[in-house]
Amino acid sequence: MSGLILGIETSCDDTSVALVDRSGHVAAIKTVSQFEIHEAFGGVYPELASRAHLEAILPTVESVMAEASVTPKDLTAIGVTRGPGLIGSLLVGLASAEALSMGWGVPAYGVNHLRGHIRSVELESGRTEFPAVIMLVSGGHTLIAELKDAWSYRLLGTTRDDSVGESYDKVARMLDLGMPGGPAIDRAAKLGTPVLRLPRPMKNEGYEFSFSGLKSSVARHIEQHPEVSIEDMSASFVAACVDVLTAKADRALAECKPRSLVIVGGVAASPQIREAMGKVAEKHAVELCLPPMKWATDNAAMIAMATWDYVERGLQPDLMPKPNLSLETP
């Protein structure tokens, strides 16, 4: 199938638009960050997020189309995130895509954001050997799933409370390390020793995750042990996260016997997690797939890539927002 897909991602706090062909080549991408808008609130403020999406979306579409010298005639379809995400933010993307679709005469598909993350591995000629086990670790999601092929997924487990990225950010704030929290904690952790014995929530129980207890435990230790350095505190926290994540990956590889282990999401940038997952993959003799960092965080290229599946399977376009969409629903 030739042509390009225009991907639109507005599920949270970034307005992202991209053009991607069937092979995963990204002809153009632009992401407008809202970081400065939300920074003062210590988290994403939904009302401000959707306002900012409305302002940014059309100039971003225009800019990406111009950069790639693309006209609506070159488009096979439009793919837009329909969930999971913030309802107000999703609606701006969906309503815009619906009107572009009508105005240009190009079909528009509502796409599962989680499938986008999974397909991000295929961008820029990356490939996944199936079956695979995938772990999605970011500020918005924490889940582990079995991929039988590029389309059929079985969700193994997800988080009961905070995502792993959220707990990184919260702990970074407790330690005054600034935002974004992940890289700051990783840097501090490298200089420290994991001297504190922090809990490993649900490490030995199936595939579910829970990170809020770990975060509370860090808060208690900061209060009770002011003598422990920020570096050692960070190292102890990272060690606990790595322990839990690798235990789940190890269990999934043993049970599912896949050909590859795929780690996606913003937290996959953590050098400690990358190194530890490398060891797990080696133990099970499976290939470790780590997409380049630019595709690991929320972006429209992954949404466009996932849209090709919807187009080729002849799925009915559905542009209803689904704020709580699960992995197993397209």
Place this chain on the structure above:
Amino acid sequence: MTVTLLIQASNGVPSLGLGRGDAIVFDSAEVEALSGSRDYRLMLETGLGTTGADLSDITRIACDIGPGGLGVTRTAAAFANALGFARRIPVLALPAFELLGAEVARDKPVAILRRAARPHVHFGVYANESGRGKLALYEHCTEQSALDQLSDLEDYDLAGNIEVAGHATPVTNKATMTCMLRLALTAPLPGLDARAWPIVEVLE
């Protein structure tokens, strides 16, 4: 003949109209099958189908920009703006209180009150001097401040979705498509890249 697309949503119930020349030829609010719909594509396709018009006949879009329901106004603007962008036609922004004022105005000023996040309201006064109406005042203020200002007005008609003790209930919280079309056709035509930006609440 050119067609004007009208979208009104800030009262919380989206509706879509089509005007041919200065006559309304389609109003989604009058189609039972579209009752409660938030699907602008379906509304527009139904309108084009029943009137025999084509998308390419639309030469201007008018969109209600509130104030009112935050999400519903923004979604309407997103659709209107993207359609304007895709078809290279201008989107005219019509403030909801101009619409309500023009709808209700007879021989008295029109006070307009709409709910906002408590304790605030949207408050406006539409003055109808010599038949040429205009919104003389608009504030996002506390309900008490709006009521205090209203007590200074000698006589007025009331519109919106908030009752005022001792006054007749609000006449309406929605303008007719006929009124909206009249405003759209008398407003200066903006440039091709004009888009609708909702009037937003000040967040505290």
